[in-house]
Amino acid sequence: MNKKRLISLLIPVLAIVLGLIVGAIIMMVSGYDPVVGYTQLWEGIFGDPYVMGETVRQITPYILAGLAVAFAFKTGLFNIGVEGQLIVGWFAAVWVGLSFDMPAVLHIPFAILVAGLAGALWAFIPGILKARLGVNEVVVTIMLNYVALHVTNALIRGIAGKDTTDRIAETASLRIPFFEEITMYSRMHGGIFIAILAVIIIYFILQKTKLGYELKAVGFNQDASKYAGMNVPRNIVISMVISGFLAGLAGAMEGLGTFEYVATKTSTTGIGFEGIAVAVLGANHPIGVVFGAILFGALKYGSLNMPNPPAQIPSEMITIIIAIIIFFVASAYLFQWLYEKFSKKKGVK
């Protein structure tokens, strides 16, 4: 039993190492120096307080987006609409940040709450369609991503009269002067606390509450849940709404923390989609999601340093290397399989 636990911890580490090795081989074959490349990646993550702050900033929305995907997944739902819910949440957060005048103690929570509710509302649509009419949530959420993108773009242009809104009021900002000081004025903000708090709350809901028990039961076996007297459609809606709320919070991180404004976008942000990868990396477990987000966010931000001299690795190649590392981690079951195959062979002898 103990050995098994050790192996399950060892596998992701092994996968990262192997991913890095394959990435190194690709760099070498393409004529780049992997040692210099990885050194710059490292420095891009941990090199100085500024990049460390920025890395945390990058990780923050990933935690929430990954949590949103993982939570829906626990109930057997595939929420690809985190992206759209995030965009809606971002917009709503900035709107509250701009249009209301209140003290920070009220303004920040209010803006965050509205962002969450906006995301929740956006997720309620596929939720209710699935629960009442059996419409596949994947199709609806994908389509709603585009609706979210273009509707918010139109609203931004309509309200602001230009492609970018003004900065939100100081009272709605998540900026923390202490963080700015210690990270050489990076954009790291207090949102990381909100993300961690969300992880704790979601963990508590899933593990300790009646609601979590029902949601998981519905996710594992709808027939047995119905037999046990649970209201399956209601649980589907609740799961989508909570998932959307988390996605909306991820949007608030961008709107109130990183950017403090909202601009029209030509395409989706990608954070919502990458949330799927984060959830997979974290095995759909709230704590796992944190680690998934750290890995994903750190690689994503740290790799920005790789095109700089002397490594000068093109950003396309970096995308490939990140993808390979993620691929190896995500296919950890491959290692499990190899391990079992190996031990089986040994057993025969």
Next chain:
Amino acid sequence: MGGTDVEYVIEMLNITKVFGNFVANDNITLQLKKGEIHALLGENGAGKSTLMNVLFGLYQPDGGEIRVKGKRVEISDPNVANDLGIGMVHQHFMLVDTFSVTENIILGKEPTKGGRINIKEAAEEIKQLSNLYGLDVDPYAMVEDISVGMQQRVEILKTLYRGADILIFDEPTAALTPQEISELIEIMKRLVQEGKSIILITHKLKEIMEVADRVTVIRRGKGIKTLNVSDTNPTELASLMVGRDVVFTTEKTPANPKEPVLSINDLVVKDYRGTEKVNKLNLEVRRGEILGIAGVDGNGQTELIEAITGLRRSESGTIKLNGKDITNMRPRKVTESGVGHIPQDRHRHGLVLNFTVGENVALQTYYKKPFSNMGVLNHKEIYSKARELIEQYDIRTQSEYTPARALSGGNQQKIIIGREIERDPDLLIAAQPTRGLDVGAIEFIHKRLIEQRDNGKAVLLVSFELDEVMDVSDRIAVIFEGQIIDIVDPKETTEEELGLLMAGQKINKKNNEVDGDKNSPSMKEGE
């Protein structure tokens, strides 16, 4: 036996297989003679399947050796087993529904001619094989259109087509009707006549007595004994298998029925296709009795139970529990009104397999005190209840934190039974409560049902096994095409009579008033 001139086609000598620190097979020896039917008997979880998976190359043994026709072999995967002439007829058929019989049989071994599959030739060969062994299979029929019994014959043909001489039958009768079972037994005898050898995995003693030549009994991973069937009897086999004496006929005092708990009037229930599966059905179950429903699968049993428990809508008619109308109530309301339900399909309805034993114990009561308080679960209470039930119902599990998936069928069923009885329902509905279980578990479950009855509760038992219905029930209601066509006394009826009734032929007994009217089943039978 045991002479040097005996020809063994398969010898599994001192096989040991270990999973982690669990010894699934401990030094088991099984020798199959040419041309015999050799039964492998054991409780659920005794290690039968593990042993056969070792023979079929799905597991590698940790000790011991396998010999085929005297030669030592290493069976590293199922293809090697196939090449050695070993074929397996799985309990759960592995067929593609939308393919024809021929297409299914040749799948993976298609005879090709210039890149095209020669279906005609294959069908011809299958036809010949089918005739040789008296299987009577139409090579061009679609699998989805043929009966379960026929599908099993397709599985048998699949192994024969691949040239198997040694056939392993894994619990072959589990899904069959009594009629199909006797046909299968004939087929097995025919196969042996034609020179095949058979290993029959089962826990049904009746079948072994009827068809097998020798039997090897295993218990908790150990080989207990190999016997000639002619030298033994079911009682001996059962006690060897379980490790203690087993009482076959369930002992019970006469029923002492009181007022009705469940009354059903003119109930109509449709299935998902919209066909009226329950058609103006009337039924009464009284406090202190076990009412058994006998019938061929598909005559409305499932729909009836689902309607009572609120899982399916009733079109018309009423269902009353203790005089209170519960027609079309939500499942939870029905449960709370005092109905316990052991569902027919324990994996689909009865358990959340990924949940732990403890979480499954709480499945019907998780939302109430003491398991839940203000929306927060009390895991301490849940798991202490689980430990209590594990003790009381002899649920064999590593711990209360083990996922239900990891338990054997019998122990999974004990979780459900413990959970439902523990709630002390006025009406306990048990649908196929012993399906796929071994004698030890069956005995245990029957005792619990009778206990409920003796405690003054009503029990509604639905089963496709005639033995079970006749053994446990105080009254037997025969269901046919959605109606109760007769109610008989198990002490006075015979299997033949029940068989006829189940086929829809109502016989006029001397004390029955003349009737041709199926719509008014005689409810006065118990008087």
